[in-house]
Amino acid sequence: xxxxxxxxxxxxxxxxxxxxxxxxxxxxxxxxxxxxxxxxxxxxxxxxxxxxxxxxxxxxxxxxxxxxxxxxxxxxxxx
Numbered sequence: 001x002x003x004x005x006x007x008x009x010x011x012x013x014x015x016x017x018x019x020x021x022x023x024x025x026x027x028x029x030x031x032x033x034x035x036x037x038x039x040x041x042x043x044x045x046x047x048x049x050x051x052x053x054x055x056x057x058x059x060x061x062x063x064x065x066x067x068x069x070x071x072x073x074x075x076x077x078x079x
Contacts, residue, residue: 019046 002011026039033040062068062076 022042028036030036059070059075060067062073
């Protein structure tokens with residue numbers, strides 16, 4: 001349990017600030033993808049993070065957005 005200011009503003013703000021600084025941390029002047037290992041790995045980690053969040057948000061939520069395991073409770077979809 002976090003204070004709402006920490007959970008809603010500070011932590012997401014630090015994440016956005018880190019994403020803003022990401023292009024400046026890779027000082028490789030090459031434009032070839034095979035020479036940009038850091039940038040490609042950072043972007044891959046970013047995409048995998050959001051893919052995992054989408055999967056958890058889609059399949060691991062139950063009534064009232066409670067966390068449930070789909071193999072125990074079944075899938076819950078409400079439109």
